Amino acid sequence: MAFQTSKDTKYNQLVLSDITVIKELLTFRGSIDDTNFNQGACATNSLKMNTDVISLFADLDELIKKSLNEEQIKLLSYITKDYSNYTIAKILGIPVKTIGSRFNTICLKIKQENDRQWRKVTYINKLRLKTKICSKCREFLPATDEFFSLNNSSKDLFHSQCKKCKK
Incomplete structure (x- = not known):
């Protein structure tokens, strides 16, 4: 101890x-x-x-x-x-x-x-949960709308940058 x-x-x-x-x-x-x-x-x-x-x-x-x-x-x-x-x-x-x-x-x-x-x-x-790598900070994050903004034109429906990096 x-x-x-x-x-x-x-x-x-x-x-x-x-x-x-x-x-x-x-x-x-x-x-x-x-x-x-x-x-x-x-x-x-x-x-x-x-x-x-x-x-x-x-x-x-x-x-x-x-x-x-x-x-x-x-x-x-x-x-x-x-x-x-x-x-x-x-x-x-x-x-x-x-x-x-x-x-x-x-x-x-x-x-x-x-x-x-x-x-x-x-x-x-x-x-x-599935993960996605942020294109800016390079951090692996859960592929959810809590971590990534939605993007209907993207294949996975999420923006490439996480919400924290997009600020």
């Missing part, structure tokens, strides 16, 4: 499909995990964290990469480093009052990407 600290036990049953969990993990990340999500590093504090917590942060990092733009990642990096909203606003040149709503949007996008990835795996691995 992996070594477990008292701060780890708090995070054992957490899932990334809950916005409250995502907010807490991101807000208190600096005190839990000393890695920086946008550098793709493994947890350098791994001896102090169990594998479940490390895995949770690795999954969170992947969702961040897949769902956020550079501006959102920059804002998030300051939040995870425990900068005040005033300091973040000053650094980024944005109004202080927008920090909270932007953080909420970031957490929602992470949750939505987590849900999308969960549905993708379920549809492909459990339900064994």
Whole structure:
């Protein structure tokens, strides 16, 4: 069994499909995990964290990469480093009052990407639905109207790009 600290036990049953969990993990990340999500590093504090917590942060990092733009990642990096909203606003040149709503949007996008990835795996691995490769991102996705827009002129009735890429 992996070594477990008292701060780890708090995070054992957490899932990334809950916005409250995502907010807490991101807000208190600096005190839990000393890695920086946008550098793709493994947890350098791994001896102090169990594998479940490390895995949770690795999954969170992947969702961040897949769902956020550079501006959102920059804002998030300051939040995870425990900068005040005033300091973040000053650094980024944005109004202080927008920090909270932007953080909420970031957490929602992470949750939505987590849900999308969960549905993708379920549809492909459990339900064994047919797949289609997106011509832009090259990702294999379920050939459903949830992932691809309908296109009556196409042989398979779906556009070549997934909905996420067409945005």
